[in-house]
Each structure stands twice: as structure tokens, then as C-alpha cells.
Amino acid sequence: MSGRTLVEKVWDDHLVHRADGEPDLLYVDLHLVHEASSPQAFDGLRQTGRRVRRPDLTLAVEDHNVPTDSLLISDPMGRAQVEQLAANCAEHGIEHLRHGTAHQGVVHVVAPELGLVQPGMTVICGDSHTSTHGAFGALAFGVGTSDVEHVLATQTLPMRRPRTMAVDFVGRPSADVTAKDLILAVIARIGANGAHGHALEYRGEAVTALTMAGRMTMCNMSVEAGARVGVIAPDETTFAYLADRPARPTGAAWDDAVAWWRTLRSDPDAVFDRTVDIDVTALTPFVSWGTNPGQSVPLGAAVPDPASFTDPGQRSAAERALDYMGLVPHTPMRDIGIDTVFLGSCTNGRLDDLRAAAEVLRDRRVDSRVRMLVVPGSMDVRRRAEAEGLHEVFQSAGAEWRLSGCSMCMGMNADRAQGSQRIASTSNRNYEGRQGDRARTHLVSPAVAAATAVAGRLAAPSEL
């Protein structure tokens, strides 16, 4: 018998029931809930007279609707959704992190930093970027509201095991290449649906060298390649990150846990359904030009000519994307002027991301034509950043230092782009209308975001 992949090991460890021809019934160790995808699920419980099976394995966070410049939600519908979550959590005894409280933030930032996500766990959330938690060697799936209700009621989910795909990064990237650039390069290579039906496992020196924040950035965007799951095997970096988190195992249990966590890696003879090699030695910072994350190129390249795509579907998609983005083929990416810079989100709103941007902005000014929003991924991130004085760097550069939430990542709260503003954004999706009805999004890393803010056009720190 050949060995097992990491995904298979964690999967098998959570089997509640297995029968031929049926999906496996998997146990869920942690259920993350936010206000936007849960109201109808709680309502379903109410209608059927069911209860939440394990409130003690459930955490709710307010993030999608909350404004980041005040604690007052002016939009009545957004406020109603947040209040409904509060009422549902009170009714079912679920721990709930409210806007303005100490640990609130974007759900995928908050849960890991409290130590609630650990290697080998299964994590479910009614949000596609749940894949983030794979950075810990956890199996983390985004689901819709019907599945949220299923997990609330049963703490399990019937699922078929995805096929497996190893993404092997080969070589060592140059110092200016970040996790964001690596994952954008992967998506550009395999396509926005290239990993459909697969669980990705990221491997190689370029991955082990990443901090946990970088690993979360990478796994976060697995869904942008069409995968529901992306994992990285836990190692000393993972254990060190967890060692002082409040929800970690303590005492003898810590040693037991670490001993188990060390076994959570794909066996040398494990067989993946697919493998891709990504040579990172020649990579440079990546930015998106189009309206899906696969439409990305190196910052030093130019807007592609739709005629250069041989696939007719890709060609017409490129034509439409350029029309929406207001871009002309062959324009150097570096010549594209930017109105707004958004630093934040569950992709790049962690302390390491803020540090990387602050390093670029120190003793510099945001261009007078540019508005820059800095939105910490959580109130914990905000506090730690302030303890290091990062807020002063941002503020003296002319950027706005905000409270925590999803903010401009997605146009559901007050931080919506107006008109056809062009945004350099550290978030994960450059879809049409994602950040505002006609907003034009370029996905970038935190360092490129900061350099862009200074230059007023897409730029790398090395150009300043």
C-alpha cells in the first residue's frame, strides 16, 4: 500500500461514517460563523426545532458589514444582519466577537491568531476563503448556507474526498517576491479553475521559508485557482506560531499535540492525482490586469493583447476584461495610475503584511492623488501594530488607519469604491464590481501596494 497525502490523513482522522457509494460523513472540529452567510441557517434550525449541537466548537465574528471608521453601522440592513447574528449567538450559547471588541476582526484572521486553528483539524465556514486555515495543515472548507445549517445541527458534513494536487515550488525566490506573488503566479499558470475538484498541497523551500502569515496568504487564494482546499504541512514555524496562542494545548497536552502534528505530512510515497512544478527562481512581483485572479502578469510586463490568446474563450474574456478595466493592450503595468490603495483583508491584513507595507512607507508620502486605506485584519493586529508604532508610519505617510473588518475587499459595507475608481488592492478578488459597482481592481502584495501609493501608479518598492 502506498503512503497517504496530508489531506488523506486528516480526512481519514475525521471519518464518522463511511459506506460504499456514499459521501463520507466528516466531523467538524471548528465551525466559524459570520453574519452574512448564517441568518438563513439559524432560521432553518428555528423552523425545524433543531439546536446547535456543539456551540463550544463554534465561533461567530462580525466582519463583512462592519464599517472601519466608526462603530455605527449606518446601513439598516447591514445593522440588522449583525444584530441577528448577536441574537442567534445569544439564543444558542455561541461565542461571539462583536464589532469594536478586543478580538474582533475578519474571521479568517481572528481564529488562527487566537490559536483556535491547529494542525490536523477540520474547519468549516460559510465563506470561500476558509481555505486560509490550510496553512496550519488543517483541512478547511468553504461552504454555503445550507451546509452551515447542516454543521450547526450535526457538527458533521457529508463530503466526497477531493482529488489531490501537489504544487511544488522549485528553487528559491528573490527577496522581493512575497507569498502573494507566489500564489498569483500559480493561479496565472494553472488558471482560475485550474485546480477544480482538487485539494492543493503547497510544498518546497519557498513555502517552508514563509511565515504563518505568508502561508495563510497562499492558502487563502487556493479558491482563486478553483480549489476548495489548500494545505501546507505543519512544521517548526507552525508550532512556534501556536506556542503562545491562548487556545493552544498546554502542559503535557502540548507535547502530545506536537508529536501528532509531526506526523501530519504527506508520506514520501504518497500519490497525488496531479503535480505541478512552479520554478520560482526567476519570479518577480505579480499584479493582476483583468477581472479574475488568473489574469495576472509580472509587474514589469505589459497589459496583454487579447489577440495573443489562442483559446477563443480566453480571448473574449480578455477583451471584456480590458473593456471593463479601461486598459489598452501593451500598456506597461507600471504606467497604470491608481486612485485608491487598499491594504487589508483576510489575504493580506496580518501584522507581517502591515510591517512589509510600513517598511516601504517609512519616511515617504502617499501621492497626493491617492487615497490609502490601511485596515488591520483584526483588532489584535491593530493593537500589535500600534505597539510597534506602525500606525504612525501609515498616518504620517498620509494613509488612513482604520478599525478592523472586511472593508473594501468586497462592497458590502461603507468602504465601497465610488464610480470607476482604480484600486491597488491586497485582497483576493478582482471581479467586476467586487469593490464597488464599476471599481477596477488590481491585486497586489502589501509591498507593491505601499510602493504604488507613493508612486501613484503600480510600482515595486525597488523603484522608489
Add this chain to the structure above:
Amino acid sequence: MRAVSEHTGRGVALRRDDVDTDQIIPAEFCKRLTKSGYADTLFANWFTDPAFVLNQPDRAGASVLVAGHNFGTGSSREHAVWALRDWGFRAVVATSFGDIFLRNAWKNGLLAVVLPEPAVAELADRVDADPAFPVTVDVVRTEVRAAGSRWSFEVDERARWLLLNGLDDIGLTLGRDAAISAYERARRPWLPTLHRGRFGTAVTVGEQR
């Protein structure tokens, strides 16, 4: 859930690939607390264009959407399925779907089926040419029929069985309570747990809300 075994309706082709859930329903419409009432939110940003295919009077009443590659990619919002359903769609035929969208669709009785590219292209041409062209999606025989053609599709067996029988997925799983409880007794004791007030605080800073 209501049992569904097949649907026949007029088709309409949406000739775009990678139609993401932010297009199907922009996030600003995902603030409602209900599971229905989303008809006016479907493709909200595209409906402002008079040339948009669903704005054409002869497309009113279409119920089978013929899409392209990777339909429903992106966010997990089930609202995308609710919006399609509330507008009147009962089936979507595409060459591929976003994973979460596909799962959400079947859970709501929206027949999202994958056909090979030539079949989807032929269907799109036929429905473009004739707004009254009927397309049948048959869950029993797992095939799509239109005029003289038929194409079989693959579907998750459990999703199909649940839909054909109108079964409640959660109720079925609750029937496995003994297995779930047995699993719970064997879980590692140090796995993290929560309780109200562990990290949250009831009072918000400044009491501004």
C-alpha cells in the same frame, strides 16, 4: 425539500466564461435575512445594460440557463443560487461550475449540470436562434434533451437521490447520531473549545452602537 425529477423550459444563453458569484448577485444584496425574494438582485450590474440578454422581452420566462466555463466561481454565497431560482431559473447547463456553487445549487433544487463543450455550444446556438426552444434536464435518466439530441451528465449520487426523493439532508445525518456521539467520545481531549465570554466581551468599546 421539494422533490424534483425533471424540468423542461425555454433556454437562454449567457455567453461568458468565469461568471462569478459577485456578478450573479453583488454583495450589497446579500444583506437580507431571508432565503427568498432575490429576483431583483440577479445579475444586478448587468441588467442596467439594455442589450443584456435577460433584458430582451423574448427571453422572459426562460428557465434554463446555458452558461460557459466555470460558472458560479468565487464566493460561497448561496444567495447566487437563490437569485437564479427566484428569477425563474430551474436549471443551469455549463461546461464546468465553481465547486461550492454546484453543491449549493443541488441543495436548493437548481439543476446545475455539466455537459461537454460541443453540447453546450450546440445548445447555446439553438436557444440563441429560437427563444422558444425547449430544453429538458432529466434527473432520473441523468440526461439533457433538446430537439432530437440527448446528452447524459454525471451528478453526485447523493445530491441526486436527495433531490429525487425530496429528502432532508440534515434529518438523515441526525439519524447517525450514535456514530457522531461515538466519534465525539474519542476526540483528542485537548482540541480547542469555546464558551461565551472566553474571547468576546458583551459591551462594545464606547457603547456607540
